[in-house]
Each structure stands twice: as structure tokens, then as C-alpha cells.
Amino acid sequence: xxxxxxxxxxxxxxxxxxxxxxxxxxxxxxxxxxxxxxxxxxxxxxxxxxxxxxxxxxxxxxxxxxxxxxxxxxxxxxxxxxxxxxxxxxxxxxxxxxxxxxxxxxxxxxxxxxxxxxxxxxxxxxxxxxxxxxxxxxxxxxxxxxxxxxxxxxxxxxxxxxxxxxxxxxxxxxxxxxxxxxxxxxxxxxxxxxxxxxxxxxxxxxxxxxxxxxxxxxxxxxxxxxxxxxxxxxxxxxxxxxxxxxxxxxxxxxxxxxxxxxxxxxxxxxxxxxxxxxxxxxxxxxxxxxxxxxxxxxxxxxxxxxxxxxxxxxxxxxxxxxxxxxxxxx
Amino acid sequence: xxxxxxxxxxxxxxxxxxxxxxxxxxxxxxxxxxxxxxxxxxxxxxxxxxxxxxxxxxxxxxxxxxxxxxxxxxxxxxxxxxxxxxxxxxxxxxxxxxxxxxxxxxxxxxxxxxxxxxxxxxxxxxxxxxxxxxxxxxxxxxxxxxxxxxxxxxxxxxxxxxxxxxxxxxxxxxxxxxxxxxxxxxxxxxxxxxxxxxxxxxxxxxxxxxxxxxxxxxxxxxxxxxxxxxxxxxxxxxxxxxxxxxxxxxxxxxxxxxx
Ligand SMILES: Nc1ncnc2c1ncn2[C@@H]1O[C@H](COP(=O)(O)OP(=O)(O)OP(=O)(O)O)[C@@H](O)[C@H]1O
Ligand SMILES: [Mg+2]
Numbered sequence: 001x002x003x004x005x006x007x008x009x010x011x012x013x014x015x016x017x018x019x020x021x022x023x024x025x026x027x028x029x030x031x032x033x034x035x036x037x038x039x040x041x042x043x044x045x046x047x048x049x050x051x052x053x054x055x056x057x058x059x060x061x062x063x064x065x066x067x068x069x070x071x072x073x074x075x076x077x078x079x080x081x082x083x084x085x086x087x088x089x090x091x092x093x094x095x096x097x098x099x100x101x102x103x104x105x106x107x108x109x110x111x112x113x114x115x116x117x118x119x120x121x122x123x124x125x126x127x128x129x130x131x132x133x134x135x136x137x138x139x140x141x142x143x144x145x146x147x148x149x150x151x152x153x154x155x156x157x158x159x160x161x162x163x164x165x166x167x168x169x170x171x172x173x174x175x176x177x178x179x180x181x182x183x184x185x186x187x188x189x190x191x192x193x194x195x196x197x198x199x200x201x202x203x204x205x206x207x208x209x210x211x212x213x214x215x216x217x218x219x220x221x222x223x224x225x226x227x228x229x230x231x232x233x234x235x236x237x238x239x240x241x242x243x244x245x246x247x248x249x250x251x252x253x254x255x256x257x258x259x260x261x262x263x264x265x266x267x268x269x270x271x272x273x274x275x276x277x278x279x280x281x282x283x284x285x286x287x288x289x290x291x292x293x294x295x296x297x298x299x300x301x302x303x304x305x306x307x308x309x310x311x312x313x314x315x316x317x318x319x320x321x322x323x324x325x326x327x328x329x330x
Numbered sequence: 331x332x333x334x335x336x337x338x339x340x341x342x343x344x345x346x347x348x349x350x351x352x353x354x355x356x357x358x359x360x361x362x363x364x365x366x367x368x369x370x371x372x373x374x375x376x377x378x379x380x381x382x383x384x385x386x387x388x389x390x391x392x393x394x395x396x397x398x399x400x401x402x403x404x405x406x407x408x409x410x411x412x413x414x415x416x417x418x419x420x421x422x423x424x425x426x427x428x429x430x431x432x433x434x435x436x437x438x439x440x441x442x443x444x445x446x447x448x449x450x451x452x453x454x455x456x457x458x459x460x461x462x463x464x465x466x467x468x469x470x471x472x473x474x475x476x477x478x479x480x481x482x483x484x485x486x487x488x489x490x491x492x493x494x495x496x497x498x499x500x501x502x503x504x505x506x507x508x509x510x511x512x513x514x515x516x517x518x519x520x521x522x523x524x525x526x527x528x529x530x531x532x533x534x535x536x537x538x539x540x541x542x543x544x545x546x547x548x549x550x551x552x553x554x555x556x557x558x559x560x561x562x563x564x565x566x567x568x569x570x571x572x573x574x575x576x577x578x579x580x581x582x583x584x585x586x587x588x589x
Binding site for chain 1: 440492
């Protein structure tokens, strides 16, 4: 039993660390920073499941983020239903959206940049629709009426909300860690490495991809709902904007593609550096993007396994040596 | 029709008049062959004869232009590759396809997961299979770092971990040196002794002669001969397929002149 819990230790450690934050932090700036960063990291975990583990790079995860946020907003404002079921509905709609996009794209055999472009197209279409449709509030967006109370997923203090975000972040970390050790996880990684070889070993590539994009959509949509509940406002350019599509893939790549902790580590690093640069040079328009671009270049050039990969190499230099080319079998 | 006299119950694989056209090119031309249960059957032929294409059809990677494939008594012509693997038809690739970013153990475990839902079981099977093909000491090595011989063994281990009834081996000996070939022959024979039926494409004739019960010869997509390995290598049509038209007669004349 102990050995089967061992893989969860890093997740637990990070979970404990994150759980302390709402208890220890008092500054609103710090609480705000962490809440937003963790919401992005949650969305990035969704991206990483499909892109990092499954090798299917999406450029339009905003589609899921926005579907989550808008579904919950419509659920509450147009149907007058409650925010907690809205969280579930948003998540479920993310899964459905993932399955629909996945069915269309994967059944047609789209891969690589074609798949990326299709996801981008979906996000853009959703953005245009949300911007013009009445049910989504058009260009004005949707402003949730202020109804502070745990039942409405609205909290007067940021620390409580952060606690909820941490809980969901850690829950999904645990889920991804579990997937990593499961048959589904092994098949997902296998099709990333070589689809034909995976098929020859009995992997139903389409089914595995659909499962992955459904889960991916659900996780990223959950982040969208949290974003809505935190700011109580969304519009099309926020919920379906390119910013979130870019941030989630950056976080996953910088943190470590296909690693469990990568998206959280990456999001913290990205946003942390972004804040530092802002503090140093002040609020220049577009400075975030410049910083992110620079970080991406550095990560791709110098950090093949992302920050998590770097930490692993530091922690286990002997294992790297063990993996040196074989010197002939005795 | 060489297969007609074989009782279906004793036949593991029956390829019936299969044709595969790529545009104007007929890669497989009305080919028929059968693989008896428990046999090691060879498939030989010159480069470009259509051997790999036939494997791809049988294993569900290509839909044939015409013809039928039966596996273990059932028509499987239109089944996708992953369902055939599930039914117990395993294949290796001539150009090996390792999961390069994974370790040897992880590579083989992907195959083992087909029949074992739980990780611990899949890992146990993977370790046993990897050891069997001689990769027991390389379990934690990244697949990308294996030598050519190591990759061939890995290709074999991955498919063995799916516990196939029929194994299609596409030139698993190519690129190996003679001592490596000698090492792997007993492994293949051992698989047959365990009850796995084998159909193998092979250019190394010494291996074909020593392993195969029966051999089919493919040339320009058509089956031109079949029989025991010794019969087919003595068949003038086979000699001509490899060496060109009139080669058999020239060889015979040369031998007569020598005598
Ligand atoms: N997907 C394809 N599209 C078009 N032509 C193809 C395709 N696959 C194979 N061919 C052609 O079909 C013919 C048979 O190829 P195949 O690979 O089956 O031969 P082979 O007998 O395996 O040869 P080798 O011994 O060199 O491996 C070749 O002329 C090849 O170029
Ligand atoms: Mg071939």
C-alpha cells in the first residue's frame, strides 16, 4: 500500500504548501496573485493532459475555459439556478465541447498544426458568437449579481476563495497523477510517441484521444467557472480570448510537458516573473507578452523537460548517467 | 488454390485472393496463403515484392482493394488494427517503432496493458517478456538509447506482451550481425514451442531454412511458389524472381559446364 502511495508524495507536498498559503498570506495582492495564477494553472492542467501527455497541441483551450465560464453564468443568470451546480454544469459542458471538437478533429485524422488550428478556430468562433449573442450578454458580457455567501460560491474574503481554488487544484493534480499510472495514461503517452505502434499494441487511438480531450475540456472549463466566480464578470474577449489559450500552453511547456506538477510550477513561474518585471519596469502595455515570449524561448532552448525536468535532473544526476548509451551486453 | 485442402480448424490465418492497389501500382496481386496453427511460416521475396504491404493488410493497417482475410476462423478483413491486436494478432514493424521517449519497461508495458488492467500486473508481464528477449538488464534505459539489436528486441517484446496467438514478424533479423542472429533464433523457436503461430518475413535465408516449416514466395505482389524452404529455394521460378529472367537456366548451364 505504501509503495502505491509513493507517486502521490510530490502532489501531496505541493498540496500542503499551497494549502498553507490562504492561512498565512494576508496581503490582498498576494492572495489575488495566487488565486489568479492557480486558476490559470488549473486550466493548464487540462491543456497538459491532452497536449503534454497525449501530444495533441491545442491552440484554442480558451474554447473550454469560455464554455465553462459562460455555461455557469447562463445557468445562474438566465435560469436562476445556483452556483455550485453551475460549477458542475460548466465542467460537464467543457467535457461535451471537448468530445465534440475531438470527434470532429480526431475522426478526420487531424494532427499537429492542423489540430492546433482547428481548436483555435473553435475558440474564435465561440468568441464571436458570445460577443454577438443575446443569451451571453453580447459585447457587454455578463455581470453576476453580487450575492455573497458560500451557497453562491461568492466569498467576502479572498482567502476562503483561494482555499477552494487550492482544493480543486490539488484534486486535479491527484487525478492527473492517478491517470499517469493507469492504463489510460500509458496508452495516451504511447500514442503521443507513436500512433501506429500504439495501434499495433491494441490501443484504440480515437477512443483514447476522445477520453483525453473530454477530460481536458472539463478541467479547463472548471478553471473558467472559477474565474467567473472570482471576478463575477466575463466577456467574450476574456473568456474566449487568446490570452488563456497562450498562457495554458506556456505554463505547461515552461513547467514541463507531460509532467504532473508542470502546469502549476509553470504558471507560478510565469506569473511570478511577470509580476517581477512589472515591478521593475512599471506597467508597459504588452510587457506580459514580451516576458512570456522571452520565457518560452529560454524554456524551449535550455529546458527540454521544463522546470520539473530540471529539478529532476538536479535531484538524480546518477540516474542520468545510468542511462548513458549501452556499452554492449556482457 | 494451395489452402483449399487445409481444414479451417487447423488454420490460424487464411489470406484469400488479396489485392492491394496504390493508384496505378499493384503492390499485392491476388495473393493467397495460409498459415497452419502452431507453424512457423515464412514469407520471402525480392525487395518491393509487397510483403510488408500484405502484413499491413492482415494486421488491419490497410484496407485491401479486394480479397478476404480470416484469422482463427473469423473474417477479419474490415477490422481495425487495434481490434485485431485485441483478438490476438500481433505484428512488428520492419522500420521499428519504439516509443522513443519512454523506458524499455514502459514500452513493453503498453503492450501488456492490453490484457492487464492494473499497472502492477502489466509491469510484471513487461519485465518477464523483456527478460525473455534479452532486455532484462535494460529495463530502465530510455528506448531511444538502445542499439539496433536492442531496438529489434524491443519491437519483439512490445508485441509479445500483448500475448498474441499469431505473430507477424517483419524482418526482425535485418541489421543484426551473425552472432546476434544466432542469439535470437532460439527465442523465436521458443515462442512457437509456447504455442504462438508465427508468420515471418525474412531475407536471412539461413534463418528461414532453420526456422520455417513452410515458405510462401511473393514476387511483384503475387504468390509464385510455396513449399518447404528447401523446395522453394530450388524452384527455378523463385531463382528467377530474385535474379532475373533466364537466371535459372543460366545457372543450370553454368553448373553443367563446371561439371
Ligand atoms: N502506402 C503506399 N503507397 C504507395 N505505394 C506503396 C505504399 N506502400 C508500399 N508501396 C509500394 O508497394 C510495393 C511493395 O512494397 P512493400 O513495402 O510491401 O515491399 P516489401 O516486399 O516489404 O519490400 P522489402 O523487402 O524491401 O521490405 C513497393 O513498390 C512500394 O513502393
Ligand atoms: Mg518490407
